[in-house]
Amino acid sequence: MVGKKTQRIVLSCIAVALSLSPLIAAENPVISMDLLPTVSYQAKDSTWKEFMSADLGVTLASKREGNVRGEVVLRGNSLKAVTSFDDVLHKAYFKARFPSFRLTAGKTRLSWGDGILFNAGDVLYGSNSTSVSLTQAELRSTTNWLASVNYPLGFFSFAEAVVMPSDTHDPTDMLFGTRYYTTVKDIKVELGYATKKPASEVRVHKPYISLQGNLGFDWYLSSSIAIPVAGDIAKKSGESWMISAGILHLVTLPLDRSLTLRLELLTRPFGAWETGPVTDGTAAILLYPELVLSYSPSLSFSLRSIISPMDLSAMSTLGMSWNIFDAFNLIGSLSLFTGDQGDLFAWNSTDPTKPSFSATVGSSWVF
Amino acid sequence: MSEKLQRLLILTILLICIPAILFALSADEIITKMDRLSTFATTFATGSIQTTDRFGTKTSLFKSWSQGEKDSLIEFTSKAEQGQKILRTEGSLYLFYPDAEQLIRMQGAALRQSMLGSDLSYEDMTEEKNTLDNYKASLDGLETFKGRECHVLTLTAKNRSVAYPIQKIWVDTESYLVWKAEYSTQAGRLLKEMEVLETFISGDRVLPGKSMIADKMKKDSSTLMTIDTFEANPKLDKSIFTLENLTW
Numbered sequence: 001m002v003g004k005k006t007q008r009i010v011l012s013c014i015a016v017a018l019s020l021s022p023l024i025a026a027e028n029p030v031i032s033m034d035l036l037p038t039v040s041y042q043a044k045d046s047t048w049k050e051f052m053s054a055d056l057g058v059t060l061a062s063k064r065e066g067n068v069r070g071e072v073v074l075r076g077n078s079l080k081a082v083t084s085f086d087d088v089l090h091k092a093y094f095k096a097r098f099p100s101f102r103l104t105a106g107k108t109r110l111s112w113g114d115g116i117l118f119n120a121g122d123v124l125y126g127s128n129s130t131s132v133s134l135t136q137a138e139l140r141s142t143t144n145w146l147a148s149v150n151y152p153l154g155f156f157s158f159a160e161a162v163v164m165p166s167d168t169h170d171p172t173d174m175l176f177g178t179r180y181y182t183t184v185k186d187i188k189v190e191l192g193y194a195t196k197k198p199a200s201e202v203r204v205h206k207p208y209i210s211l212q213g214n215l216g217f218d219w220y221l222s223s224s225i226a227i228p229v230a231g232d233i234a235k236k237s238g239e240s241w242m243i244s245a246g247i248l249h250l251v252t253l254p255l256d257r258s259l260t261l262r263l264e265l266l267t268r269p270f271g272a273w274e275t276g277p278v279t280d281g282t283a284a285i286l287l288y289p290e291l292v293l294s295y296s297p298s299l300s301f302s303l304r305s306i307i308s309p310m311d312l313s314a315m316s317t318l319g320m321s322w323n324i325f326d327a328f329n330l331i332g333s334l335s336l337f338t339g340d341q342g343d344l345f346a347w348n349s350t351d352p353t354k355p356s357f358s359a360t361v362g363s364s365w366v367f
Numbered sequence: 368m369s370e371k372l373q374r375l376l377i378l379t380i381l382l383i384c385i386p387a388i389l390f391a392l393s394a395d396e397i398i399t400k401m402d403r404l405s406t407f408a409t410t411f412a413t414g415s416i417q418t419t420d421r422f423g424t425k426t427s428l429f430k431s432w433s434q435g436e437k438d439s440l441i442e443f444t445s446k447a448e449q450g451q452k453i454l455r456t457e458g459s460l461y462l463f464y465p466d467a468e469q470l471i472r473m474q475g476a477a478l479r480q481s482m483l484g485s486d487l488s489y490e491d492m493t494e495e496k497n498t499l500d501n502y503k504a505s506l507d508g509l510e511t512f513k514g515r516e517c518h519v520l521t522l523t524a525k526n527r528s529v530a531y532p533i534q535k536i537w538v539d540t541e542s543y544l545v546w547k548a549e550y551s552t553q554a555g556r557l558l559k560e561m562e563v564l565e566t567f568i569s570g571d572r573v574l575p576g577k578s579m580i581a582d583k584m585k586k587d588s589s590t591l592m593t594i595d596t597f598e599a600n601p602k603l604d605k606s607i608f609t610l611e612n613l614t615w
Contacts, residue, residue, distance in 0.1 A: 028446075071465075095615065102611065108468060110468060140467070141467060152609065155608065155610070158610060186474075216475060218473060258479065294480075296420075297418065297588075298425075327447035
């Protein structure tokens with residue numbers, strides 16, 4: 001039986017959707033639908049499960065013209081419980097262009113730093129967790145309510161400031177951040193800082209630096225540290241120090257095929273360097289190798305892994321994507337955890353969201 | 368034949384050949400003129416990329432702006448890629464993915480990635496019009512293609528930063544339009560072939576309206592690039608080729 005709270009949320013969603021119907025008629029909504037039947041195996045209790053993961057997204061965007069534009073994106077997944085309207089409201093923001101600066105306000109995302117999985121420069125959302133699905137094209141997509149001002153400082157430089165509300169609704173707990181983005185010779189340089197007070201913790205100051213360049217292959221490097229205002233400042237700061245780095249190279253193969261190689265690394269110099277089981281937040285080193293073979297412009301195969309060298313465990317996903325028709329893809333994946341009990345990626349994990357093995361064949365369509 | 372007649376004959380041949388030698392264009396001059404006539408102070412165009420394979424045709428729509436030889440911006444307007452943008456400036460290419468609000472800077476070999484599953488790479492689509500910086504040109508002769516007299520030239524890459532080590536191009540002797548191009552590996556293996564199917568006139572210049580790019584490595588695969596609207600030398604806001612506009 002559906003609870004009253006869920007009913008209210010569903011009715012709210014419908015009301016918002018109906019209120020947006022003039023926008024739907026005017027601006028042509030974009031709907032994305034991923035239907036992914038999956039079979040998984042949990043080694044801990046030797047059980048097989050089958051389930052359907054359905055991702056649905058509706059995007060309503062204004063025209064990209066004039067000095068104001070906005071977008072509303074509703075997203076839901078059949079496997080995720082909805083507890084508030086915020087859970088399905090992925091984005092709702094406007095951008096306004098003033099003569100000398102740009103204002104963004106609402107729920108959206110700002111991408112600071114570099115790295116598709118590991119990005120020490122992402123001081124706003126944090127891109128260091130390994131709780132991601134390697135079957136997703138977009139590995140980090142967290143959004144949040146924010147207001148930001150972007151101030152251009154030349155064609156390829158800008159300064160940006162952001163403020164985000166806190167989880168506690170206490171104004172003194174809000175997040176403030178700023179960054180400067182520029183190019184020096186042939187290297188992109190990004191310097192930034194954010195300060196936030198996580199719930200039940202002391203305020204931290206998080207400066208970061210992010211660089212990107214090319215040495216025959218594209219490379220990127222980010223580093224950040226979180227300095228608390230109280231407690232054992234030196235110890236906590238040292239433990240929070242993160243460095244992420246990545247390289248990206250494309251190798252052209254015979255028959256006009258190509259192999260894209262990406263390797264990302266996240267290291268915590270004062271993390272747990274002892275061999276043996278590690279946790280997500282303290283692992284001294286994590287690796288993310290990614291190989292994508294473009295067999296043809298419409299068919300690609302990928303192998304993505306997150307490797308924890310300290311406990312020799314890994315989560316690997318072999319994927320396939322075939323763009324058959326306009327915006328319609330057949331996708332398939334095999335995911336496997338290879339680690340001992342207690343390891344970061346344990347084969348016999350007790351966490352139901354981390355099955356030992358899973359196989360998915362489905363489709364993705366945007367219309 | 369008398370000596371007098373021989374001298375007269377040689378003189379006549381020289382009189383015919385010397386102007387031809389004096390006024391014949393070198394390969395570099397042809398390329399320079401070709402680049403110049405395909406470059407505008409500014410342009411704005413809308414068009415489509417249709418990729419056809421044995422399962423049918425996929426269409427991506429785009430708007431594009433360019434400024435001089437090196438600056439170009441492409442914005443995709445079809446649903447699957449709505450809002451994705453590519454900004455090309457000297458030496459660098461920036462991609463903007465609106466879903467992730469992500470700005471990615473690409474350099475080097477990554478520019479050769481296929482764009483939107485077509486037979487075109489990011490590099491093809493935003494090609495800088497400074498051919499002689501990257502290629503050494505040699506003139507192979509004249510050929511008639513689609514009823515038009517064309518210079519046939521072979522371009523050999525000077526460095527490894529280009530997508531195709533060898534190009535053979537057919538350049539119209541009057542309009543300097545490239546009617547046909549063959550793109551090959553260093554070993555001479557044909558990778559792609561481009562052919563102009565339709566043209567349009569902008570001012571005194573002839574430009575490609577529809578071009579077919581066929582991947583010679585694959586059967587039944589081709590990309591049709593169509594320019595639907597074209598505006599030469601429009602007044603563009605100076606902020607168009609900036610990161611601020613890319614992330615708008």
